[in-house]
Amino acid sequence: MALTGRSGPADAEAADRMAAHRHSLPAMPATARKPAAARIEREKTVDEIYERIYIAILEHRLQPGTKLGEERMADIFGVSRARIREVLARLAHEQIVELYAQRGAYVAKPTIEQARDVFEARRLIEPAVLRRLVDTLTPEKVNRLRQHQELESDARRRNDKRAVIRLSGEFHTLAAELAGNSALARTMRELCMLTCLTIFLYDAPTAQSCRHDEHELIIDAVAKRDRARAEKLMLDHLDHIEGSLKLDGGPNEADLEAIFRA
Numbered sequence: 001m002a003l004t005g006r007s008g009p010a011d012a013e014a015a016d017r018m019a020a021h022r023h024s025l026p027a028m029p030a031t032a033r034k035p036a037a038a039r040i041e042r043e044k045t046v047d048e049i050y051e052r053i054y055i056a057i058l059e060h061r062l063q064p065g066t067k068l069g070e071e072r073m074a075d076i077f078g079v080s081r082a083r084i085r086e087v088l089a090r091l092a093h094e095q096i097v098e099l100y101a102q103r104g105a106y107v108a109k110p111t112i113e114q115a116r117d118v119f120e121a122r123r124l125i126e127p128a129v130l131r132r133l134v135d136t137l138t139p140e141k142v143n144r145l146r147q148h149q150e151l152e153s154d155a156r157r158r159n160d161k162r163a164v165i166r167l168s169g170e171f172h173t174l175a176a177e178l179a180g181n182s183a184l185a186r187t188m189r190e191l192c193m194l195t196c197l198t199i200f201l202y203d204a205p206t207a208q209s210c211r212h213d214e215h216e217l218i219i220d221a222v223a224k225r226d227r228a229r230a231e232k233l234m235l236d237h238l239d240h241i242e243g244s245l246k247l248d249g250g251p252n253e254a255d256l257e258a259i260f261r262a
Helices: 009-024 030-058 070-077 081-093 112-135 139-157 161-179 182-201 214-223 227-243 256-261
Strands: 097-100 104-107
Touching (some): 030 081, 030 182, 030 256, 081 097, 112 182, 112 227, 139 161, 161 182, 214 227
16 A cells, blocks of 8 residues: 555544643652752762861861861851761761760861871872872873972962962872872872871971972972882972971961851
């Protein structure tokens, strides 16, 4: 039978029934979409608060031993206390914050023994980071390191002490990230933060704890694929930081509103 390309009444009725059926299907309720959107928004909020606290510690605006009261923090950030608890739990997992029953959360206050442990761990890990970085080196990675070093130099020229402190710590985490091992990168992030707290707690002047040319020398050795020199320079660098630590000083009361509402 030849096809004429024309539709008869029966075809039209069938099409009407199919259209009616499609319109009768229940649409996905808005409430079904809300949980996913709410979860994403919650995670975004937690990440943002986490980063602000992390940077405040890294820039020495939050001192070791500072109490992070849930109610005050919730008011400052305009979120629920439950959201603040999520952030504090994450920071505690990374040993950046210490949680005490019936007392609350405090910025970690490393002891002398803990500080020595941190530097011992860094001496074991950072040479391995540099070895892997050299083995996987690309021109792009060298450029990333040199760009970061330029940011450090610029911060020193402007005498921006907070930026110098933050960028000095981030150099080490950047090297670990560029090395391409996520576990090493996470570990270095935690160790660098604990080092930052230790430097603050024991009042090591930035100019002594992180000399302006040491990162540049390490980058030069990495760029030349000289693993032995890069490792030695890194170990010397860590020795200089640890050697600059003082065993006095301690936390004062921090103004949380001034830190986070500025």
